[in-house]
Amino acid sequence: MKIESITHLGLGRADDGTLVPRVLPGEEVELTDDGVRVLSPSSDRIAPVCRHFKACGGCAMQHASEPFVAQWKTGIVERALAAQGIDAQVEGVDTSPANSRRRAKLSGRRTKKSALVGFHARASDTIVEIPDCQLLTPAILKTVPALVELTRMAASRKGEIGLTVTDSIDGADVHISTSVELTEQLRVDLAAWANEYDIARLVWGDEPVVTLRPPRQKFGDARIVPPAGAFLQATKEGETALQSAVQAIIGDAARVVDLFAGSGTFTFPAAKTANVHAVEGDKVMMAALDRAWRDTQGLHTITTEARDLFRRPLLPDELNEFDAAIIDPPRAGAEAQIAEIAASALKIVAMVSCNPVTFARDAKTLIDAGFEISALRTVDQFRWSPHTEVVAAFVRSKM
Structure with a gap:
């Protein structure tokens, strides 16, 4: 065939x-x-760069050249826009290097003698060990033996354990997803494990178990401790590319609203030159962002608001207080909030998206309200995978 x-x-x-x-x-x-x-x-x-490629389901495109993958990913974005009647071309692709993924969602399972930790095989429950993974940072790969020991100690024989490990400034930040009960003895054992392997923080479900050092991330000039499992851009290189693009879009705006602000990926760089109002549904994220702002010198004012932007988007009279908006919604997009932006007097919007389909849908709403796409780039943080991110400038010259 x-x-x-x-x-x-x-x-x-x-x-x-x-x-x-x-x-x-x-x-x-x-x-x-x-x-x-x-x-x-x-x-x-081309020859795959990783020896696990054939068995592991973590990558899909290691057999293709970089120019082919770049063209394929820009094509995904352009076709999604074309489906909405939008004629726009991607200006370029910022691809993160190998061994740069700073967060991994691994799976663990006990065996008769020890445990397995790795990614699932494609369309399978089989766990594939990945000691030579070409995606993850060296720091995360170094934690895998510790995660094997953790799985052997804390997982049941009947099911998997979810292990999200994040590479922070201060060491590994580990979040465990499991149905296993956290007993007092297990709590003691986990504390000993964290000390033995020098784990910065260990969280079991929603419950913090050990914090040897608060696991900080750097956003702009700020150091912030995000809540366990909080959203984080997949690579530092991808995050930097997105931040640079967003800063270029908002330019010298003096008052900026950051919608779906998370822990402040775009808030803190913007606050070097503008007063920023950060809005996010998670109260804990907003509290962490506020603490980091108060601990950082040289920034303009940052205000925070915990608000569900799906159910209660900012309205036009609220949006009209700002010179520019940054919006970085989850995969579902921001249909309700975009409708309110379209009805507002805002003239500059920097939109970041991890889903070209919902991005195109929301872009259509803005274009119908008089906005034009003046810049459009793809950021490929999920190297060798089908995932792609988009950052775009929407500018409205007249209402």
Whole structure:
């Protein structure tokens, strides 16, 4: 069979409609009992850089050249916009380097003799160990043996344990998702484990167990301790690219509202030159952001508001107090809040999105209200995966 195209999920679509993983357009392939045999490889096919690629489900596109992946990801964004009747071209792609992913959501399972920790195989519950993973930072890879010991100690024999580990300035920040009960003896054992492996913070579900050092992240000039499991841009390089793009969009705006502000990824850089009002649904995030602002010298005023922007978006009279807006919603987009921005007098919006489809939907609302896209870039923090992020400038010259 011949591969005609690649879907937005990274699967090859054959001429008979069959979806095939890890192939490229133009290739002749045949399906075998062991997987896929490529009969005529594309000139864009390369050798995967990671020895785990064939078994692990963490990456989808290591078999493709970087120019091909960049073009494929920009195409995903441009097609999503075209589906909304928007003719716009991506100006460029900022791709994070290998071994730069600073947060990993790993899975752990006990075995008869020890434990397994790693990523799932593609479309499978099988856990694949990843000692030579080319995605994760060296600091996270160094914690894997500790996570194996943690899994052996704390997981049940019947199910998996979720292990989210974040690379912070002060060491590993570990968050455990499990149905296992946190007993007093287990609490003691976990404290000993954290001390043995020098883990900065360990949180079990919603309950902090050990904090040897508050796990700080740097946003602009500020040092902040995000709540356990709080949203964080996947790589520092990707975060820097997004911050630079957002700063260029808001320019010399004196009053900025940061919607879906999280822990302040864009708030703190903006506060070097503007007064910023940060809005986010999570009270704990807003409290952490406020503490970090008070501890940081040289910033303009930052105010915070804990508010569910899906159910209670800022209204036009509130938005009209600002010169520019930054908005970075979750994958569902920000349909309600974008509608209020469209009805406001705002003229500059910097929008960041991790979902090209909802981004295009929200962009259509702004364009219909008189905005134009004056800049559009793709930021590829999720290297070798189907995920892509977008940052765009929306400017309205007249109402």
